[in-house]
Amino acid sequence: MNTELSPSLVKVARMTSVRLKWNRFWTEIRRDSFCYLFLAPFLICFTVFIVVPVIMAATLGFTSYDGFGSLRFIGFDNYIALFTQDIIFLTKALPNTFLFALIVGPGGYILAFLFAWLIHQLPLRVRDYYTLAFYAPSMAGGVALSVVWIAAFSGDRVGYLNNFLLHMGWIDNAIVWLQKPEYLLKVMIVVSLWISFSVGFLAMLAGLQTVNRELYEAGRIDGISNRLQEVFYITLPSMKPQLLFSAVMTIVTTLKAGSISTQLTGLPITPQYAGHLVINHIDDYAFIRFELGYASAISVVLLLVSYFAMRFAYRLFGSKEEL
Amino acid sequence: MIRRLRRITPFQVILVVVFTGLAAFMSLPIVFILNHAFKPTNELFLFPPRFFVQNPTGSNFEQLFLHATNATVPFSRYVFNSVVVVTLTLISVIVVSTMAAYVLAKYQFHFKQLILSLITLSLMFAPETVGIPRYLIISGIHLNNTYLGHILPALASPIAVFMLVGFISQIPGELMEAARIDGASHFGIFTKIVLPLAVPAIATISIFTFQGVWGDIETSTLFMQDETMRTLAFYVNSLLSGLQNSVAGQNVAAAAGLLMFIPNLIIFLLFQRKVLETMIHSGIK
Numbered sequence: 353m354n355t356e357l358s359p360s361l362v363k364v365a366r367m368t369s370v371r372l373k374w375n376r377f378w379t380e381i382r383r384d385s386f387c388y389l390f391l392a393p394f395l396i397c398f399t400v401f402i403v404v405p406v407i408m409a410a411t412l413g414f415t416s417y418d419g420f421g422s423l424r425f426i427g428f429d430n431y432i433a434l435f436t437q438d439i440i441f442l443t444k445a446l447p448n449t450f451l452f453a454l455i456v457g458p459g460g461y462i463l464a465f466l467f468a469w470l471i472h473q474l475p476l477r478v479r480d481y482y483t484l485a486f487y488a489p490s491m492a493g494g495v496a497l498s499v500v501w502i503a504a505f506s507g508d509r510v511g512y513l514n515n516f517l518l519h520m521g522w523i524d525n526a527i528v529w530l531q532k533p534e535y536l537l538k539v540m541i542v543v544s545l546w547i548s549f550s551v552g553f554l555a556m557l558a559g560l561q562t563v564n565r566e567l568y569e570a571g572r573i574d575g576i577s578n579r580l581q582e583v584f585y586i587t588l589p590s591m592k593p594q595l596l597f598s599a600v601m602t603i604v605t606t607l608k609a610g611s612i613s614t615q616l617t618g619l620p621i622t623p624q625y626a627g628h629l630v631i632n633h634i635d636d637y638a639f640i641r642f643e644l645g646y647a648s649a650i651s652v653v654l655l656l657v658s659y660f661a662m663r664f665a666y667r668l669f670g671s672k673e674e675l
Numbered sequence: 676m677i678r679r680l681r682r683i684t685p686f687q688v689i690l691v692v693v694f695t696g697l698a699a700f701m702s703l704p705i706v707f708i709l710n711h712a713f714k715p716t717n718e719l720f721l722f723p724p725r726f727f728v729q730n731p732t733g734s735n736f737e738q739l740f741l742h743a744t745n746a747t748v749p750f751s752r753y754v755f756n757s758v759v760v761v762t763l764t765l766i767s768v769i770v771v772s773t774m775a776a777y778v779l780a781k782y783q784f785h786f787k788q789l790i791l792s793l794i795t796l797s798l799m800f801a802p803e804t805v806g807i808p809r810y811l812i813i814s815g816i817h818l819n820n821t822y823l824g825h826i827l828p829a830l831a832s833p834i835a836v837f838m839l840v841g842f843i844s845q846i847p848g849e850l851m852e853a854a855r856i857d858g859a860s861h862f863g864i865f866t867k868i869v870l871p872l873a874v875p876a877i878a879t880i881s882i883f884t885f886q887g888v889w890g891d892i893e894t895s896t897l898f899m900q901d902e903t904m905r906t907l908a909f910y911v912n913s914l915l916s917g918l919q920n921s922v923a924g925q926n927v928a929a930a931a932g933l934l935m936f937i938p939n940l941i942i943f944l945l946f947q948r949k950v951l952e953t954m955i956h957s958g959i960k
Binding site for chain 2: 400409480594608659
């Protein structure tokens with residue numbers, strides 16, 4: 353009897369083990385129900401307005417779609433075309449973006465930390481004013497700044513930069529800063545560095561406040577002699593989350609930069625593609641040529657690039673266990 | 676007073692001097708806008724160009740406001756819309772993101788890693804390409820021409836949550852354990868311990884959320900077909916398109932820019948003080 357029943361017994365046992373796991377899963381879910389309750393408002397909005405649109409956009413990358421109906425599935429054709437035929441993407445958008453990101457990204461990041469740290473060394477009462485002075489350009493936003501930059505880099509003698517250089521006698525003729533391909537990208541980099549003190553800068557400033565003062569005293573007892581050592585051994589390790597946040601924001605904003613060239617030149621496509629970044633390329637295909645499928649494919653590639661840049665940042669700050 | 680003076684080291688003196696120069700250079704654009712907005716037309720065409728305004732006039736602002744009174748929608752309607760949208764969004768973003776971040780930073784549960792990695796991944800996606808799917812969703816759930824259409828998309832703010840998670844995870848767990856032993860509920864811990872200690876981070880996210888929502892034209896352009904539901908940023912931006920290459924429009928543009936900048940400045944001044952002050956006295960860590 354016993355031998356006869358044994359196979360079904362095993363089955364029952366397996367069944368119960370699955371059910372047991374399932375039950376445990378449910379009890380855990382129920383135990384953590386307040387977690388899900390707290391998360392719910394954010395998660396719902398996040399899913400509806402970010403996750404779903406992104407998935408929809410990523411699917412569009414495999415289609416040929418002009419925004420008016422005829423959605424045609426074409427597999428990897430968009431990606432193949434992007435890397436084999438799109439000359440402007442390969443010779444202009446990609447190199448420009450990398451150059452731009454390599455200078456503005458690390459440059460802006462280091463500048464932001466340097467100035468945040470220096471501001472932190474100032475007496476408490478005046479800190480606010482300096483923070484404001486550095487943060488204001490990025491606060492003014494696109495509308496305000498396009499007025500400024502156009503006046504500053506204007507191509508005739510009335511432009512402030514031209515006027516200054518002519519006055520000093522360093523140039524003989526006014527330079528058309530924003531229309532000449534050889535200057536445009538440089539102007540863009542300068543302007544971007546100028547306005548790079550944004551969210552990351554604020555996060556670093558806040559992070560510097562959280563560093564425990566007693567650590568500095570302890571460090572001094574342990575033989576830290578100058579401020580540079582202080583920064584490396586105490587300040588930087590103590591504000592890892594803020595540094596990581598700031599790094600991520602820098603990567604994201606530099607790779608997503610694109611409106612800057614439009615603001616400067618007033619044209620969606622810059623002269624001879626001199627200031628053409630990947631985002632401009634996306635805008636070109638999405639909103640000028642209405643090839644939404646192709647544009648989505650490009651943005652998926654951009655997403656992958658930023659993903660690997662991000663992985664690099666995580667590795668750099670080694671905080672896998674924290675996030 | 677004497678004690679305070681004595682504490683300032685030579686290093687700080689040099690720093691202040693160098694920094695004042697740098698800060699002045701950095702704030703040139705703002706000074707420029709401020710001056711440009713009050714310039715009468717004849718000063719715009721001066722050669723050599725003058726940085727500072729000689730005879731300030733308010734006519735640029737007058738022009739900006741009058742332009743709207745001729746149109747069907749009064750200027751005040753745009754301002755009202757902006758104020759309503761920004762206020763509601765700011766409050767809800769703070770509440771929603773802190774709640775989510777608190778749970779993500781301090782508790783272990785299923786799907787936590789998945790949610791965290793989704794949030795970091797979503798930071799990277801270029802918003803340009805999700806415009807059309809977003810429009811389809813908004814019109815699918817009938818949020819066109821409602822204030823919710825402005826507010827709900829902004830509620831999903833992965834940047835805010837990402838930043839708050841980093842901050843809240845720094846709050847020592849012992850503090851919460853102690854509170855729990857004293858009989859505090861999850862909600863009690865959240866309101867009595869996490870919220871007060873996270874004020875600097877909340878101030879920071881408020882600053883950039885305000886900035887983002889105040890200057891946002893995407894929701895007005897894509898989701899609002901009714902002119903009466905659009906915001907100030909949209910109105911200002913629509914005035915400015917095409918002004919880029921003409922000197923004559925620059926003063927109106929600067930006036931508009933100033934108009935958009937001032938609220939940002941006020942919010943920044945209000946919240947930044949919180950960022951700098953709270954942590955110093957809170958005895959965290």
